[in-house]
Amino acid sequence: MAPHPGDETFNEIGQPRFDMKLEPQAPDKETLLANLMKDAYPDAQGRFGPFGGRYVPETLVPALDRLQAGVDRYLRDPAFLEAFHAELAGWVGRPTPLTHARGLSRRWGAEIWLKREDLAHTGAHKINNSVGQVLLAKKLGAKRVIAETGAGQHGVATAAACARLGMPCTVYMGAVDMERQAPNVGRMKLLGATVMPVTSGDRTLRAAVDEALRDWVSDPDGTYYCLGSAIGPHPYPYIVRELQAVIGREAREQMLAQTGRLPDAAVACVGGGSNAIGLFHAFVKDREVELLGLEAGGQGSGLGQNAASLSYGTPGVLQGCYSLLLQDADGQIQETHSVSAGLDYPGVGPEHALLMTAGRVRYEAVGDDEALAALAECCAAEGILPAIESSHALAGAKRLAQAQPGKRILVGLSGRGDKDMPTLQRTLLKGQL
């Protein structure tokens, strides 16, 4: 059988053809929204409305079934959650603070609050997911952990979690990315991980995922695959959402404690969608809280100029999951562009596709220049250097503030910008050094 043209991930290991007749019927928007309010997603098939599911070769099914059994057993088990929260408190540094951004509030004419994932260990929210999954790997009896990484942030977080919890770690990374992100390769090695250069395919993130899956298939009992965002086949989007939901739970409590009210709006940047779903999840049922996701608008709306799968994408299957993708009319996945490496992915988590379709979350694209301008404002007004990814969320908050002055806006500041200095030297600081 020919592979689905939109999914190159499983070609060499036998992706079953994605038959458009299997495309699930989407219920109407009101039904989707009503089910959202009942916390009915994902369903037993791992679907978020019409999105999600499992589109994988037969060889992966036993490994995913085993993972699902582990999820059912541990993810809501009090002893597991206690161990997870002990690591979050004692090692990651949670709860992260909620900071009243006085300078940005004055400048933008709104009340801006920052949820400080930049202060989490290793510099971003990714560690929440890595430490949770490595704990799960140990419970499942795995002997080693593997991960894929693009810009290197998920690789660093997973290497750190593995060192902390005493698990051998192998990280697959495209050869092109290894060159572009040399400092993170060094960090992973110092943290004891083996970094495997991937020289096949596009030699970037997508090829690295393929190699990690191949490794996993060859030893599904002894190996745990730690996926880095709310994407991939079921149950990964669910696992990552559950582990990142601590962001929104904390932020919701902190808003109530520090301001006495819920925010009028919560905004976050969306790459694969893990920090955004982590922030939004606690607010989905608070219908009065407006939710806004910001994607990488890059250099424009044309195919290849951005990484905004929700804004400009069409439905299809990528890396085991039915969602919205940046693909051409023949279903070929397109190269993406963003100034922020962490948002540079041609797909998006299925839960975001649902939240958009149900009308609960609005998604907009923020271009490279607008994100960099917001980064500069945050540095100057707050004394905080945010990640370029997070600066897309800041730019979205500024748009909201200008459209609705005086509103109380919660911003998911997903990470710190130290890692972005080489890019900032080429852009904002060009000619100044």
Ligand SMILES: *Cc1c(COP(=O)(O)O)cnc(C)c1O
């Ligand atoms: C990786 C990364 C992102 C994008 O990933 P999501 O899964 O969409 O959250 C955003 N911000 C930072 C700082 C990152 O490192």
